[in-house]
Amino acid sequence: xxxxxxxxxxxxxxxxxxxxxxxxxxxxxxxxxxxxxxxxxxxxxxxxxxxxxxxxxxxxxxxxxxxxxxxxxxxxxxxxxxxxxxxxxxxxxxxxxxxxxxxxxxxxxxxxxxxxxxxxxxxxxxxxxxxxxxxxxxxxxxxxxxxxxxxxxxxxxxxxxxxxxxxxxxxxxxxxxxxxxxxxxxxxxxxxxxxxxxxxxxxxxxxxxxxxxxxxxxxxxxxxxxxxxxxxxxxxxxxxxxxxxxxxxxxxxxxxxxxxxxxxxxxxxxxxxxxxxxxxxxxxxxxxxxxxxxxxxxxxxxxxxxxxxxxxxxxxxxxxxxxxxxxxx
Amino acid sequence: xxxxxxxxxxxxxxxxxxxxxxxxxxxxxxxxxxxxxxxxxxxxxxxxxxxxxxxxxxxxxxxxxxxxxxxxxxxxxxxxxxxxxxxxxxxxxxxxxxxxxxxxxxxxxxxxxxxxxxxxxxxxxxxxxxxxxxxxxxxxxxxxxxxxxxxxxxxxxxxxxxxxxxxxxxxxxxxxxxxxxxxxxxxxxxxxxxxxxxxxxxxxxxxxxxxxxxxxxxxxxxxxxxxxxxxxxxxxxxxxxxxxxxxxxxxxxxxxxxxxxxxxxxxxxxxxxxxxxxxxxxxxxxxxxxxxxxxxxxxxxxxxxxxxxxxxxxxxxxxxxxxxxxxxx
DNA sequence: CTGTTAGCGCTTTCAT
DNA sequence: ATGAAAGCGCTAACAG
Numbered sequence: 001x002x003x004x005x006x007x008x009x010x011x012x013x014x015x016x017x018x019x020x021x022x023x024x025x026x027x028x029x030x031x032x033x034x035x036x037x038x039x040x041x042x043x044x045x046x047x048x049x050x051x052x053x054x055x056x057x058x059x060x061x062x063x064x065x066x067x068x069x070x071x072x073x074x075x076x077x078x079x080x081x082x083x084x085x086x087x088x089x090x091x092x093x094x095x096x097x098x099x100x101x102x103x104x105x106x107x108x109x110x111x112x113x114x115x116x117x118x119x120x121x122x123x124x125x126x127x128x129x130x131x132x133x134x135x136x137x138x139x140x141x142x143x144x145x146x147x148x149x150x151x152x153x154x155x156x157x158x159x160x161x162x163x164x165x166x167x168x169x170x171x172x173x174x175x176x177x178x179x180x181x182x183x184x185x186x187x188x189x190x191x192x193x194x195x196x197x198x199x200x201x202x203x204x205x206x207x208x209x210x211x212x213x214x215x216x217x218x219x220x221x222x223x224x225x226x227x228x229x230x231x232x233x234x235x236x237x238x239x240x241x242x243x244x245x246x247x248x249x250x251x252x253x254x255x256x257x258x259x260x261x262x263x264x265x266x267x268x269x270x271x272x273x274x275x276x277x278x279x280x281x282x283x284x285x286x287x288x289x290x291x292x293x294x295x296x297x298x299x300x301x302x303x304x305x306x307x308x309x310x311x312x313x314x315x316x317x318x319x320x321x322x323x324x325x326x327x328x329x
Numbered sequence: 330x331x332x333x334x335x336x337x338x339x340x341x342x343x344x345x346x347x348x349x350x351x352x353x354x355x356x357x358x359x360x361x362x363x364x365x366x367x368x369x370x371x372x373x374x375x376x377x378x379x380x381x382x383x384x385x386x387x388x389x390x391x392x393x394x395x396x397x398x399x400x401x402x403x404x405x406x407x408x409x410x411x412x413x414x415x416x417x418x419x420x421x422x423x424x425x426x427x428x429x430x431x432x433x434x435x436x437x438x439x440x441x442x443x444x445x446x447x448x449x450x451x452x453x454x455x456x457x458x459x460x461x462x463x464x465x466x467x468x469x470x471x472x473x474x475x476x477x478x479x480x481x482x483x484x485x486x487x488x489x490x491x492x493x494x495x496x497x498x499x500x501x502x503x504x505x506x507x508x509x510x511x512x513x514x515x516x517x518x519x520x521x522x523x524x525x526x527x528x529x530x531x532x533x534x535x536x537x538x539x540x541x542x543x544x545x546x547x548x549x550x551x552x553x554x555x556x557x558x559x560x561x562x563x564x565x566x567x568x569x570x571x572x573x574x575x576x577x578x579x580x581x582x583x584x585x586x587x588x589x590x591x592x593x594x595x596x597x598x599x600x601x602x603x604x605x606x607x608x609x610x611x612x613x614x615x616x617x618x619x620x621x622x623x624x625x626x627x628x629x630x631x632x633x634x635x636x637x638x639x640x641x642x643x644x645x646x647x648x649x650x651x652x653x654x655x656x657x658x
Numbered sequence: 659c660t661g662t663t664a665g666c667g668c669t670t671t672c673a674t
Numbered sequence: 675a676t677g678a679a680a681g682c683g684c685t686a687a688c689a690g
Contacts (some may be wrong), residue, residue, distance in 0.1 A: 013662075014685095049378055050685085054685045060442075354687095385682085
């Protein structure tokens with residue numbers, strides 16, 4: 001069933017049917033009513049594909065994320081989807097796992113299908129997008145990067161000042177009298193490096209020595225947090241505070257401390273990062289850094305919408321995280 | 330840049346270019362090479378929209394979920410996306426919030442864009458899809474429901490036996506000697522009702538009286554779990570075990586018990602549901618029910634793929650959950 | 659206010 | 675092995 005069938009049944013031309021469907025141009029009210037009745041009776045669904053042939057757009061954006069199961073990405077993707085949906089855009093989603101091949105494959109498919117814009121969620125894309133093939137693909141379509149920066153003509157970004165964010169945690173701990181502070185670093189993305197840098201800088205600012213020796217590399221998981229703390233305890237390091245790059249790692253750290261018979265925060269303070277549900281489930285509730293994924297998502301959508309519709313002025317921007325005090329400090 | 334430009338540059342007809350791009354039909358190796366070179370040099374991206382006009386398919390499925398931020402849905406959606414991607418399908422995602430209007434709006438858009446199939450994730454869709462408008466929309470396109478049943482010609486489902494799942498938790502507790510068991514019920518979806526039914530049936534099976542009085546309604550959140558337990562304690566109810574319909578509620582229940590100075594599991598045992606990261610972050614780690622979202626997702630994808638490609642036999646099926654013992658029982 | 663017609667970029671016969 | 679031409683279902687410019 002297509003526009004010709006409807007036109008025939010109504011005894012009018014396809015132009016008239018098109019005008020009725022799109023509320024465009026003038027149509028005799030009687031004719032309109034008649035056509036609308038037929039449309040409704042057949043619960044007619046026009047083909048967006050055919051429409052897209054002319055308009056060159058399917059009102060659709062592609063969202064690339066590392067892994068939607070990570071709560072922080074889920075929150076970001078959720079807000080992006082809701083905001084785009086509200087604006088009449090469809091959202092296509094891909095979990096690239098941070099892998100180049102998946103990214104290329106999906107990006108190519110998205111461009112074949114004429115997506116109007118692309119959102120990259122996560123700082124891994126900083127690294128991945130240096131690939132010349134990806135740069136070639138992105139050059140043609142407006143792109144926004146959540147938490148990363150791309151040096152491409154059509155790309156903009158919404159950054160989170162993670163260096164500052166970790167600084168907030170250190171400030172808070174030092175204010176509470178802590179000097180023996182360790183940092184649990186996970187992953188090796190730009191964001192993770194910035195957090196670590198923020199830690200080192202802050203310790204430097206407070207004149208705390210051997211900052212680099214206070215960084216423990218571990219996995220981004222409960223087990224990662226537990227193992228790192230167990231290792232510190234085993235080595236006999238003295239410490240009164242642990243700063244973590246992720247809430248999930250912090251939750252693991254708290255677990256290991258409690259299992260070792262230490263009290264949190266009386267013996268050792270812990271801070272997380274993301275202000276996630278993990279922070280609230282952790283007992284005691286984690287002091288954490290809110291890096292505002294919903295705000296980042298909103299700004300990404302606004303930015304990309306202006307780029308697509310060329311309606312407003314636009315520019316990249318940076319978000320300042322905030323400390324959320326819980327019971328672990 | 331389109332197929333005509335490529336043809337002109339190569340000095341051949343568009344048919345030949347089409348044959349080269351699709352590896353279909355016979356093409357002189359020399360000609361092929363020449364065209365391929367030009368395609369590559371221009372990093373040519375053919376229009377899937379124009380292609381879709383003929384083929385009537387964009388190799389795309391729509392995934393409707395309530396809220397991707399809920400870990401259980403995130404895990405399901407993740408696996409669905411990965412599996413469809415592997416099979417060459419694109420995934421369009423929507424967070425309907427369980428609302429009828431959003432569902433209708435998105436479904437209509439998806440059908441206009443010729444999606445090949447639809448996956449509904451969550452038992453809310455059981456209720457929502459009784460709406461005649463939605464039934465009309467779904468009638469035309471193959472649909473699979475994760476954790477729900479639809480009485481429509483083109484719809485199939487992958488069910489989870491949640492009644493049995495909660496039964497496993499009760500069995501486990503009774504085996505450990507508990508008789509004073511309460512149930513924290515959240516939400517009012519079909520799945521939530523089945524869980525509650527499972528609780529009531531199990532208590533009946535063990536001859537535990539006043540089962541209905543042992544059901545506490547609360548919100549699906551940490552606070553919901555905390556409030557429910559605080560209420561039980563305040564009312565002076567004696568109980569040795571709390572069964573919860575969700576891990577997040579169970580985590581709240583554990584918190585409230587610990588805050589009240591009770592020991593878990595020595596004074597009160599707790600069970601969760603979903604075998605989520607929340608269960609592992611909770612200290613002590615929750616005993617919980619694994620309802621296998623990854624398996625459900627895989628089966629949904631297999632089912633929908635067979636429906637779309639009409640390749641294999643297909644039928645609805647039911648998954649049996651399993652108990653995962655933690656430290657709260 | 660309404661109809662005719664020319665595309666949109668591709669696939670697919672059907673000739674050659 | 676290759677090309678010409680007819681659509682796919684719609685929009686939009688133009689004519690009436």
